[in-house]
Amino acid sequence: MTEFKIDITLTENPKQKPDFAHLDFGKNFTDHMFIVDYTKGKGWHDARIVPYQPITLDPAAMVFHYGQTVFEGLKAYHTSEEEVLLFRPDMNMKRLNRSNDRLCIPHIDEELALNGIKKLIDLEREWVPTAEGTSLYVRPFIIATEPYLGVAPSKRYQFIVILSPVGAYYKEGINPVKIAVERQFVRATIGGTGNAKTAGNYAGSLKAQEVAEADGYSQVLWLDGRENKYIEEVGSMNIFFKINGEVVTPMLNGSILEGVTRDSILKLLAHWNIPVSERKLSMEELYEAYQQGLVEEAFGTGTAAVISPVGELFWENEKLVINGGKTGELSKKLYDTLTGIQLGTESDPFGWTVKVEKQEPATLSQTN
Template identity: 65%
Template structure:
């Protein structure tokens, strides 16, 4: 049997599916999951789709101790005519392998990874919701499983994919949020793991998030770890600003995640002949643009929210209101276009969409 033959063991019972207005995010999981094992002698082997079930792991498994793990996040969308489609899954598999390299995890076959995702989504296709704005969130992840307490890369791994039907991110249309610039805590630094999608980056972000939430902010804006001057990300999204008609976003520097939505935003803006520049952006610069009335829009971009407008930015005691706290024109156009492509109601000039079966 080839390493690319996926064994399927169907679940004997189907779980009840939650109502589409009760989905929220990442709370319910489908009937099946994908698992593939890695060992040094066999490489990646035994790919299988099995009933969704607990993992049995030795308490000494390295993932619990040394965090050698990577993950991805993408979605399957139900079109109006009932088809199911993915959005740029190749970008997720490419990034998974870049993350693998940084974390010393053996690379996966990217094409096979996409096939595995499609196969699993097909098996659980009844779980792809069809209410507006809903989708099936796909979480591929790899964990180190060797039962050993020495600090070195594991010799065994599991590649797993789980699926979760998720609700519309915005209950009542896209809605600007308040963001606080983070001056003390750091998410990532040059030479660290910021560019990789790995657990530790998220663990280190929790404290800052908890502290600003107490003050009524939705997320933090992360500055660079070296000078604490340059803008990196917002929450777990990439960030964009519209200044005097030009859209600017921090250039990739090794500590910023290479977002799939980020790339899609840049491609669309170019397609529309709207000037877009990737460069280093200081917080002081954004503050000056705001003071001069040149800061027209600000928004986060990521898989979960697609586009998340920033209505207010707090920095060093200053409250900067952006676009009167309203969603800007470019933010809305990007949101409508990207979600339109994802759900199959807009043209797909870049062939981003991949149909399942």
């Protein structure tokens, strides 16, 4: 790869850190951010770490109008050995570029992006919380910045990384949630943007979520956009079911997001010799299995929540209670193993964790 220089400007006004014992998700941000600019004809340039600060954009900046933007989400964990670990960050960088493809945003050098993330986290080491269930959430994103009202790919972008010390995503923690099968709204369809991590997918999902919450459900289960029949995702997570001893998750079909946690679970299950299949799963098939008492567990998976057990599924005026509304054994084992690997307390047979190395102090201050 090309050697990229990352300039560092340190803040002169460090923030007071929030109470790490009571962290809300995604509301506190660290002292610095990482930025790289893109200009057509010049490529990505001016990689830099600067004090956390507002973004200033022309009101005609294309991100406001035509939504050309992608993002990623990953976490850094503080280990008992005073190390900071990232979990499979290469997967996030690869997905970022797949999202870029779909959104007509130029590829970013994955090593540059990851180096910037590591340097930034290293600088913010004191912001990585240590309590159980907490972590430093890493949010890389790209926005189209050219001021132009024509519908076309932007000629300018910014890649930005911000960091947020977080507690658990769901206040319920690892406790099971109740979800409603969505019949009116659709998250994504084949040929659309469902497998890209782009803002519009999330904007479009809010209405169904709002309706479900008003009915007392914390998430919706999305069905496919073509036939409204096959299970796709739950809220903003992938979904797994344990049916009659076999773990089933919807196969990647172009409208389902390729979750890093999803992939990790598939690999763990295979490693444990637990039968697992990625395939089409219709709500009808699930219901039939439920009636036969064969639906043993259900859980959503994602970076924010890791594993989120599903205790109840609302479908056609019927409440399907799964595993007595309690967290299943496998769900718990997967959660413990994954978070254990992430925290460095469990062995890491796949080499998933990546250590954030401490920089030489000299390097750090060199460009300050």
